[in-house]
Amino acid sequence: MLDHGAPPQNQTSPAPAVPRLGARLMRRKPVELLVAEGGKGEGGSLRRSLGLWQLTMISIGATLGTGIFVVLGEAVPKAGPAVTLSFVIAGLTALFSALSYAELAGTIPVSGSSYSYAYATMGELIAWVCGWCLLLEYGVSVAAVAVGWGQYLNELLHGTIGVTVPAALSAPPGHGGVFNLPALIVVLLAMVFLLGGAKESARANTVMVCVKIAALVLFCAIGFMGFKAHNYTPFMPLGMSGVSMAGATLFFSYIGFDAASTAGEEAKNAQRDLPRAIMLSLVIVTGLYVLVAAVAVGARPWRSFNDSEAALAQIMKDVTGQSFWATLLAFCAVIAIASVVLTVLYGQTRILFAMSRDGLMPKVFARVHPKSGAPRANTVIVSLFCGILAAAIPLGQLADATSIGTLFAFALVNVAVVVLRRTRPNMRRGFRVPLSPLLPALGFVFCVWMMGSLSAVTWTVFGVWLVVGLVFYFVYGFRRSRLATGADLAAAAEK
Numbered sequence: 001m002l003d004h005g006a007p008p009q010n011q012t013s014p015a016p017a018v019p020r021l022g023a024r025l026m027r028r029k030p031v032e033l034l035v036a037e038g039g040k041g042e043g044g045s046l047r048r049s050l051g052l053w054q055l056t057m058i059s060i061g062a063t064l065g066t067g068i069f070v071v072l073g074e075a076v077p078k079a080g081p082a083v084t085l086s087f088v089i090a091g092l093t094a095l096f097s098a099l100s101y102a103e104l105a106g107t108i109p110v111s112g113s114s115y116s117y118a119y120a121t122m123g124e125l126i127a128w129v130c131g132w133c134l135l136l137e138y139g140v141s142v143a144a145v146a147v148g149w150g151q152y153l154n155e156l157l158h159g160t161i162g163v164t165v166p167a168a169l170s171a172p173p174g175h176g177g178v179f180n181l182p183a184l185i186v187v188l189l190a191m192v193f194l195l196g197g198a199k200e201s202a203r204a205n206t207v208m209v210c211v212k213i214a215a216l217v218l219f220c221a222i223g224f225m226g227f228k229a230h231n232y233t234p235f236m237p238l239g240m241s242g243v244s245m246a247g248a249t250l251f252f253s254y255i256g257f258d259a260a261s262t263a264g265e266e267a268k269n270a271q272r273d274l275p276r277a278i279m280l281s282l283v284i285v286t287g288l289y290v291l292v293a294a295v296a297v298g299a300r301p302w303r304s305f306n307d308s309e310a311a312l313a314q315i316m317k318d319v320t321g322q323s324f325w326a327t328l329l330a331f332c333a334v335i336a337i338a339s340v341v342l343t344v345l346y347g348q349t350r351i352l353f354a355m356s357r358d359g360l361m362p363k364v365f366a367r368v369h370p371k372s373g374a375p376r377a378n379t380v381i382v383s384l385f386c387g388i389l390a391a392a393i394p395l396g397q398l399a400d401a402t403s404i405g406t407l408f409a410f411a412l413v414n415v416a417v418v419v420l421r422r423t424r425p426n427m428r429r430g431f432r433v434p435l436s437p438l439l440p441a442l443g444f445v446f447c448v449w450m451m452g453s454l455s456a457v458t459w460t461v462f463g464v465w466l467v468v469g470l471v472f473y474f475v476y477g478f479r480r481s482r483l484a485t486g487a488d489l490a491a492a493a494e495k
Contacts, residue, residue: 026123027483029358031424034110034120039265041357041375044368046111046265049199052273054206055260059281061205062343063256064212068292069148069312069333071250076305079246080237081297084290086246091286093247093450094254096443097410098282099433100417102275105261106430107420109270112354113261113347114413119358121419122412128477130412131355132469136405136462137258138348139382142187143390144402145340150182152333155313159327183390190342191383194349197372198266201346205339212336215329216288219312220295226319227298237302244453251403251450253289257282258409259347275431345386349378359485360477404454404462411447414440 039046050058072083079086104117112119115131150171154164164170171177193201236243257278264270292312299315313333317326349365353375356365365378418437420427433439478484 024478024484025125027481028121028123029116029119029127029483031108031120031420031427034108034112034116037357038110041353041366041368042363044370044373046353046368046375047198047373048266048268049197050202050263050267050273051269052276054199054202055263055267055273055277056281057206057209058202058263058343058346059256059260059277060213060285061209061256061339062259062347063254063281063285063340064209064216064288064336068216068253068289069152069212069337071144071148071253072293072296073305073311075246075250076297076302076311078238078249079242080234080302081232082236082238082243083246083250083297083302084293085236086243086250087286087289087293089243089247090251090254090450091282091289093251093407093443093446094257094282094286094410096439096446097413098257098278100410100414100440100443101257101261102278102431103417103429103433104413104420105264105274105278106271107427109264109267109274110354111262111265111350112358113258113264113351114409114416115351116354117416117420118412121416121423124360124481124483125473126412128360128473129466129469130409131351131360132466132473133405133408134258134351135348136465137402137409138344138351139386139389140405141402142190142341142344142348142386143183143393145337145344146183146186146387146390147180147393149186149334149337149341150180152313152330152337153182155330156327156334159323159330180391184387186338186341187345187383187387187390189338190345191379193342194346194379194383195372195374195376197374198263198346201342205342208335208339208342211332212339213288215332215336216292218325218332219316219329220291222319222325223295223299223312223315226300226315227295229298231298231301241453244450248403248407248450248453251406254282254285254406256285256343258406259343262347262350265350271428271430345379345383348386349375349382352378352382357482359480359482360473401458401461401465404451404458405465407447407451408462411444411451414443414447 039048075086076083101114104114108117108120110116112131113134115127115134118130119127150165154170158164165182168178169181171180193204260277260281261274264274267273296312296315299319300311305311313326313330316329317323320326352361352365355361356363356378364381365375367375367377369376417433417440421436
């Protein structure tokens with residue numbers, strides 16, 4: 001008698017179902033696995049050596065100086081005296097996003113920053129797009145700040161020894177030069193510090209941050225002596241559109257707290273210290289930005305800024321009639337801007353480290369030197385790329401490209417907070433955004449509004465960058481992802 005309940009002897013078991021494309025693009029990495037992998041790289045691990053003080057200094061180091069020492073001359077012609085309002089708007093937009101960053105940094109303390117947050121909440125494709133925008137944000141920001149460093153270096157050289165770097169070697173093509181050598185040099189100097197490890201880099205950064213704060217306080221004290229109220233009339237000569245355009249350009253000055261979040265795998269107590277460092281640094285930086293901008297515009301007619309990349313030193317010279325104070329400020333600015341290059345370059349390497357560990361970037365970016373605990377190959381490759389970029393492209397184009405990448409990544413972080421609250425409501429959080437989802441929604445709206453204020457050229461560059469990134473993802477990362485190969489699932493099963 002036949003057993004009708006038994007399968008036929010020659011029937012093969014069905015092949016496992018292949019997930020649909022949409023499901024593969026939306027695959028998410030478990031939060032627990034992201035945290036468990038913290039610090040682990042190819043051949044070694046990152047070292048947990050940073051406390052609250054160092055994390056705050058990294059955040060301030062990556063932020064303070066970028067908008068004041070470098071981009072103020074770019075922003076004032078767009079907004080006039082109302083550039084102070086532009087700083088407030090950019091700071092408010094940053095505040096909403098900083099609250100979201102603080103919650104996610106305390107919940108998912110890893111090196112990938114918003115890339116990792118998106119991976120845990122919105123899936124691999126969105127995470128890739130976010131990570132790709134972070135590469136634009138960080139890499140171009142390093143180059144933009146390095147360009148301004150060269151201008152202050154010339155101010156310093158002229159005030160001390162009476163010579164300057166020839167225009168052919170101190171400006172990019174199209175701006176009277178052939179190759180911006182000082183910009184390349186400052187990136188390579190930052191690379192040397194980073195190769196020594198996070199702890200050593202943090203020490204150098206702390207010294208430089210103290211110098212830059214002292215320089216800005218000195219500028220305010222001297223600049224106020226030349227303050228003229230009529231320089232604020234008319235206050236908003238180019239209307240609200242000019243204010244928003246300047247705010248969008250200045251927004252890239254607020255990526256410091258994002259850099260702090262990339263130190264999640266090298267912090268001693270990341271869940272406690274990262275949210276505190278993010279919020280503390282943003283308050284300090286915004287206050288100084290607004291104060292210095294208010295004094296600068298009061299001491300000099302807004303039409304005379306003329307895209308100057310060393311505006312503060314020139315104001316000091318005009319007010320005092322002496323070159324000494326301008327030379328001193330230029331010296332402080334050379335050190336201060338170098339700290340921005342150092343900390344932003346640090347953030348860039350750590351994001352690439354996280355993406356490489358997930359299989360979305362080549363493994364070379366996740367290799368860790370066993371002695372220094374630093375991703376050395378990653379650091380060298382990124383530094384050379386950013387240095388060449390800084391030497392060849394004008395500042396204004398770099399600043400706007402950085403802003404749009406920053407705003408896009410920040411918008412996604414605000415969404416990620418809301419998603420994680422809904423999908424994992426009981427997770428331990430070192431910090432919670434108040435009035436959620438209202439404040440994350442406001443952060444998202446502000447980011448989108450400021451993106452809309454950027455030029456069509458900037459949007460075109462951004463669109464091309466996204467297309468290139470998507471091509472790279474589907475050619476390389478889509479199949480090599482650790483989630484795609486099952487490596488992460490196997491690791492999770494072992495846990």
